[in-house]
Amino acid sequence: MTASLLGIYVWAIGLVAWFIIRYPYARKARKTATVKAVGWSRERILLAIATIGLVVVPAIWLASGWPAALNYQLSYVSVVAGALVYALSLWLFRRSHKDLGRQWSASLEIRDSHQIVRGGVYRLIRHPMYSSFWLWALAQALLLPNVMAALSGLVAIAILFFTRIDHEERMLIEAFGDDYRAYMRETKRIIPGIY
Template sequence: MSGENEARARPGFGRPVASGSQTTSAAYYGPGGSKSLSGIALRAFCLGGALAVSAVSCAAVLLLTSSPLWRLPFFGACLAAFHFLEFWTTARYNHAAASVDSFLLTANWPAYAVAHASAALECLVVGALFPSRSWILFLPHALGPLLLLAGLLLVAAGQAVRSAAMAQAGPSFNHIVQHARAPQHQLVTTGIYATFRHPSYFGFFYWALGTQLVLGNVVCFFVYAAVLWKFFSSRIRGEEAALVRMFGDEYVAFRKAVGTKIPFIP
């Protein structure tokens, strides 16, 4: 065979990449890179495994025992699904911004991990000591199932709203507050944004509170509500200052017309 034929690119294979491009690609997509393909695959695999184990464990405890501790693997399943969807939605609708960090597994570390560990611990301790209690000991027993149902609905609705917000905003959505307008940034005011000014924050706020209702946590429910309210109040204030600089009167009018639907954050 001639050297010319051997050098010709085969169908389905790209031409040789310049060494400079290879170096740049390795920095992003290689091990340890911000878009490390092996890192993304590993995290997705672990989250999928965690979701499967949690779902099976939850079903087994519900079907085979009378223990209220099915709530713990349910919480694990919610967390696994949430973090996977954070990456998947970013990769699907804003692929240029997708990275290892898009899973949000280490966001606000270690406070985020401490919050979820505390929630799991409260559920475990109270469930073990008071397995037949209602959601809150001093409330009528009949309210327990209603609060559980409310929690399940909040978890489902919160996740749906957040994922829908990320999908609709597309390239205009970023997990990090942007302080300068990029060419792809557009002010989204239709669809879910016509109802919620910050639907991704609304979704996470109520999703998190819903998980605590399902867990049956009294202390963590109120702590979550207070901490999340403070966090989003501060974040929205800073983010909207940047949005006013980017979009001017257009954003000011949007802010007046559409509320956040988070209590005490207009």
């Protein structure tokens, strides 16, 4: 098996794993009432962009081969690195959901009885779910042997993150005030000790 084909298989298995991880948490979260939602239309557009970059563009390339001119051969080193990054992404994705419990939502929402989560991975970073998405996009860049399919995830996550993060933190400051501001001083956004 070529490294490029192996990379595609690893990416596809990771994608399936992502949905398997998300499903039970999404079901549980639907049962918890939403007190406040922010930017519903903007949220739908941003989530669609993320889905396009992480799922749709690679799927179109896999199904059609277009654009074949942007294909290249992967090395096994790239595939191993991509698999390790993907594994870390999936672990962090699952851990973030587990630590948030019923407070998790796909869009910007404050849930009934919402509290600031400071345990688990949230003791190191405020937004580990975004960290997991950045890692997923990096893994995709290492695993898919087509420039457009490989980089579409990084572009999509950059749009999602940089458009959404300030709105999310403003919403949390409104909901929790000085308690959230103190948490912001104690932690970094997505990279422990750095950013």
